[in-house]
Amino acid sequence: MEVRFVLNGTEVKVDVKPTAILTDILRDKLGVTSVKKGCETGDCGACAVLLDGELVNSCLVLAPTVAGKSVTTVEGLIVNGEIDIIQKRLAEYHGTQCGYCTPGMVMAIKALLNKNPKPSEAEIRRAISGNLCRCTGYQKIVEAVQSITA
Amino acid sequence: MGKVIGHRIPLYDSYRHTTGQTRYVDDIYLPGMLYVKTAKIPVPHARILNIDTTAAERVAGVAGVITHKDVPNNYWGAFVQDQPVLPDKFVRFLGQPVVAVAAVDEDTAYEAVDKVKIDYEELTPVFDPEEAMHPGAPEVHEGGNIAKFGGYDAMMVRLGDVEKGFAESDYIIEHKFRTAMNEHAFLEPHCSVAEADASGHITIYTASQTTSWHQFLICGVLGVPINTVRIVSSPTGGGFGGKSNPATEFVCAILARKTGKPVKWRWTREEEFLISTVRSADIMWMKTGFKKDGTLVARKIRYIQDTGAYNDFGTYGMMKLTSQINGPYRIPNVWFDGYVVYTNKQVTGPMRGYSITQSVSANETQMEIIAEITGLDPIEVRMKNLLQDGDILPTQQVLEAVGVRETLEAVIKASGWYNK
Amino acid sequence: MSVQYYSPGSFTEALQVLERNSNYTLLAGGTDVVPRLNLRQVKDLQGLIYLGNIVEMKKIVEHNEHIFIGALVTHARIAASELLKQKAYNVWYASYHMGTPAIRNAGTIGGNLVNASPAGDSCVALLAAGALASIKSLHENRLVPVKEFFVDKGKTVLKPGEILYGVHLPKAATGIKKGCSYQRIGTLKGSSTAIINIAVEIEQDTEGMCRACRIGAGAVASTSVRLYSLEEIFVDKKMSWSLIEQAVNEVDAYINPIDDTYATAWYRRKVIKVLLKRALAEASGLASEQEEV
Numbered sequence: 001m002e003v004r005f006v007l008n009g010t011e012v013k014v015d016v017k018p019t020a021i022l023t024d025i026l027r028d029k030l031g032v033t034s035v036k037k038g039c040e041t042g043d044c045g046a047c048a049v050l051l052d053g054e055l056v057n058s059c060l061v062l063a064p065t066v067a068g069k070s071v072t073t074v075e076g077l078i079v080n081g082e083i084d085i086i087q088k089r090l091a092e093y094h095g096t097q098c099g100y101c102t103p104g105m106v107m108a109i110k111a112l113l114n115k116n117p118k119p120s121e122a123e124i125r126r127a128i129s130g131n132l133c134r135c136t137g138y139q140k141i142v143e144a145v146q147s148i149t150a
Numbered sequence: 151m152g153k154v155i156g157h158r159i160p161l162y163d164s165y166r167h168t169t170g171q172t173r174y175v176d177d178i179y180l181p182g183m184l185y186v187k188t189a190k191i192p193v194p195h196a197r198i199l200n201i202d203t204t205a206a207e208r209v210a211g212v213a214g215v216i217t218h219k220d221v222p223n224n225y226w227g228a229f230v231q232d233q234p235v236l237p238d239k240f241v242r243f244l245g246q247p248v249v250a251v252a253a254v255d256e257d258t259a260y261e262a263v264d265k266v267k268i269d270y271e272e273l274t275p276v277f278d279p280e281e282a283m284h285p286g287a288p289e290v291h292e293g294g295n296i297a298k299f300g301g302y303d304a305m306m307v308r309l310g311d312v313e314k315g316f317a318e319s320d321y322i323i324e325h326k327f328r329t330a331m332n333e334h335a336f337l338e339p340h341c342s343v344a345e346a347d348a349s350g351h352i353t354i355y356t357a358s359q360t361t362s363w364h365q366f367l368i369c370g371v372l373g374v375p376i377n378t379v380r381i382v383s384s385p386t387g388g389g390f391g392g393k394s395n396p397a398t399e400f401v402c403a404i405l406a407r408k409t410g411k412p413v414k415w416r417w418t419r420e421e422e423f424l425i426s427t428v429r430s431a432d433i434m435w436m437k438t439g440f441k442k443d444g445t446l447v448a449r450k451i452r453y454i455q456d457t458g459a460y461n462d463f464g465t466y467g468m469m470k471l472t473s474q475i476n477g478p479y480r481i482p483n484v485w486f487d488g489y490v491v492y493t494n495k496q497v498t499g500p501m502r503g504y505s506i507t508q509s510v511s512a513n514e515t516q517m518e519i520i521a522e523i524t525g526l527d528p529i530e531v532r533m534k535n536l537l538q539d540g541d542i543l544p545t546q547q548v549l550e551a552v553g554v555r556e557t558l559e560a561v562i563k564a565s566g567w568y569n570k
Numbered sequence: 571m572s573v574q575y576y577s578p579g580s581f582t583e584a585l586q587v588l589e590r591n592s593n594y595t596l597l598a599g600g601t602d603v604v605p606r607l608n609l610r611q612v613k614d615l616q617g618l619i620y621l622g623n624i625v626e627m628k629k630i631v632e633h634n635e636h637i638f639i640g641a642l643v644t645h646a647r648i649a650a651s652e653l654l655k656q657k658a659y660n661v662w663y664a665s666y667h668m669g670t671p672a673i674r675n676a677g678t679i680g681g682n683l684v685n686a687s688p689a690g691d692s693c694v695a696l697l698a699a700g701a702l703a704s705i706k707s708l709h710e711n712r713l714v715p716v717k718e719f720f721v722d723k724g725k726t727v728l729k730p731g732e733i734l735y736g737v738h739l740p741k742a743a744t745g746i747k748k749g750c751s752y753q754r755i756g757t758l759k760g761s762s763t764a765i766i767n768i769a770v771e772i773e774q775d776t777e778g779m780c781r782a783c784r785i786g787a788g789a790v791a792s793t794s795v796r797l798y799s800l801e802e803i804f805v806d807k808k809m810s811w812s813l814i815e816q817a818v819n820e821v822d823a824y825i826n827p828i829d830d831t832y833a834t835a836w837y838r839r840k841v842i843k844v845l846l847k848r849a850l851a852e853a854s855g856l857a858s859e860q861e862e863v
Contacts, residue, residue, distance in 0.1 A: 091167070
């Protein structure tokens with residue numbers, strides 16, 4: 001079946017099976033490989049994207065349900081060649097190690113700051129609680145976010 | 151120097167990570183690429199009677215199906231070549247892949263896998279290494295469950311006279327410790343992509359922690375010269391030791407040669423938990439003699455390392471462990487017997503301080519108990535027994551440039567230990 | 571055969587599609603259905619009916635006697651609701667602490683109920699709230715107490731053609747003080763399934779007499795359950811530490827904890843005593859009087 005949605009500001013059209021997950025559509029059909037497959041059960045957050053502005057695990061979103069909606073990935077945060085402050089500070093504050101959780105982590109932080117521009121440390125930690133970083137770099141990630149909101 | 155020290159220097163790859171531009175192995179898409187899934191049986195220990203792949207091969211979109219018959223040199227291993235790429239006679243742990251299918255997409259590969267027919271005779275499994283050591287226990291491998299060290303059952307280390315040491319001790323304590331199995335759980339599941347060119351030369355993209363070792367093993371399995379296999383070591387989405395052993399590479403290479411197309415195999419998280427290597431669950435019996443003033447005199451250890459279904463790095467892990475069995479402490483009389491035991495579980499391997507982490511838990515627990523018995527400060531007991539330059543380890547290495555005392559002193563100071 | 575997909579725009583249309591295709595799977599937030607699809611645990615999936623576009627099932631409405639929560643209200647919306655935090659604390663707490671931000675944004679209260687996990691977080695809260703499930707089909711509307719909603723693990727009283735429309739949370743009568751407590755333990759703060767979850771609501775009159783007590787517990791049977799025998803200990807009595815001790819001592823006899831990858835039944839038996847004590851103490855207002863809890 002055909003599904004149309006807006007990906008990072010541009011309308012796209014894809015032919016999907018009803019049971020295809022958004023992660024696979026983004027990666028396999030639209031070339032958005034920043035969206036990672038870590039578990040496919042909604043536990044790790046490596047596939048997290050914004051769906052109509054809300055953070056979701058794209059592995060739990062069936063592709064046809066995205067029809068008419070808007071999807072944002074880390075690629076969509078780059079405007080006129082300028083990377084987002086979250087992307088900049090995570091890099092500067094060593095908030096990345098192996099990098100596999102990073103795109104999902106960036107989107108979780110984006111979702112947080114969109115709604116709450118001055119989060120407390122506890123609110124930052126709660127906002128990234130669904131994004132597992134096995135390199136255990138959480139402290140640096142929190143510091144990077146605090147550097148933005150301070 | 152002024153531009154480096156005291157400044158935040160972003161890692162060379164960090165902007166690529168935050169913008170999603172880092173290309174991990176799973177992000178490689180090649181024209182005509184095939185996807186792998188494997189057929190398994192639902193029991194941990196079985197004799198394979200027959201494998202029938204005819205129905206699977208007929209599924210539209212399937213490009214290649216392989217069994218042990220397609221593997222030139224099926225058995226591999228670092229010390230003992232006991233592990234099959236695809237088993238021919240026995241399945242020895244739950245989820246062990248028996249047949250691999252390459253198809254145009256994952257759904258088709260799964261469909262074909264469901265059509266593979268494996269006849270098997272279920273055998274009694276053994277999971278506990280101590281049970282596996284008993285005479286009459288189910289045999290994981292023919293010839294017994296205890297891996298050999300040059301013809302001996304145990305890796306043996308002797309220093310001084312341990313019985314004399316116990317006789318000279320004021321106290322003797324004795325404990326049995328067990329640790330649990332650990333999965334590395336890196337975020338990026340195992341994945342590799344292999345392609346073969348017209349001359350049969352193979353390129354493999356993989357997130358390996360041991361690139362050359364992989365190349366060496368793959369050439370051995372394929373029976374080809376080392377110049378015909380190129381390994382492209384790709385960004386690794388976490389390893390922690392768990393990407394030291396070959397996982398998806400053999401199967402991808404063989405299927406790429408057989409089909410002439412690029413082949414990708416990415417494990418699911420379920421497969422990561424079931425069939426990837428783990429840190430071994432070890433059993434440590436430890437008897438330690440010491441003086442009233444906390445000085446260590448003698449230690450006897452019987453160490454059992456559960457290597458899982460195959461040896462792989464197991465023997466090496468035990469050898470590595472022996473040099474550090476007493477941690478950073480000097481003990482003049484040591485008697486150590488270490489066993490590497492097969493069980494019907496996934497293979498164990500390196501993980502963050504290979505083999506050593508487990509023994510540290512036993513060692514340091516006893517140090518705490520010694521502090522309690524002697525009434526000394528736990529730090530004092532440790533300070534009294536620290537290794538220093540010129541000491542000789544039970545494994546005969548002479549130590550130099552030992553920095554443990556300075557390190558511990560710095561920790562005492564930084565933590566404010568004596569002010570607590 | 572390929573899987574059929576419907577995305578009805580209204581509740582009535584959804585009932586009509588389901589009436590024709592009672593073997594289709596209803597899809598709401600997807601946090602339970604999609605992992606099963608991804609893990610290939612679903613055999614012979616015929617069709618999917620996606621409910622996400624039905625606006626009327628996404629409402630939270632306060633009525634005189636009860637509060638209505640539509641089945642499609644997400645946990646994130648419940649967690650953000652000041653009304654529910656004030657008047658349905660346990661339901662709020664369950665959603666606030668459930669899963670992760672992304673799970674709360676997708677997962678719905680109706681989904682949690684229909685999934686009927688023995689450890690469902692909203693399930694125990696709704697049991698303790700004395701909630702009613704509003705169930706509708708083209709032929710019949712019925713209200714079923716949540717305590718009668720679960721049949722077995724993954725099984726509910728929903729019949730073919732029926733959809734869970736929402737839940738009704740009764741308000742306390744005038745002159746009655748309602749105390750709530752929700753206690754849970756899991757392996758991680760974020761994400762993890764509860765090892766034990768308990769919700770308690772105690773209604774006390776102005777004299778401090780317990781007029782009603784409802785205890786919902788998860789992971790101690792094949793479904794979330796009410797612990798009626800323990801509730802009876804308190805009814806028409808003045809809440810006291812000795813009654814709480816009695817309930818804690820008796821709880822073993824009324825539970826049959828599950829044994830799974832999250833925890834052993836042995837551990838669950840240990841930990842429920844601690845959580846039950848905390849929950850009863852908090853809900854009765856005794857917790858502040860004594861620090862040992």
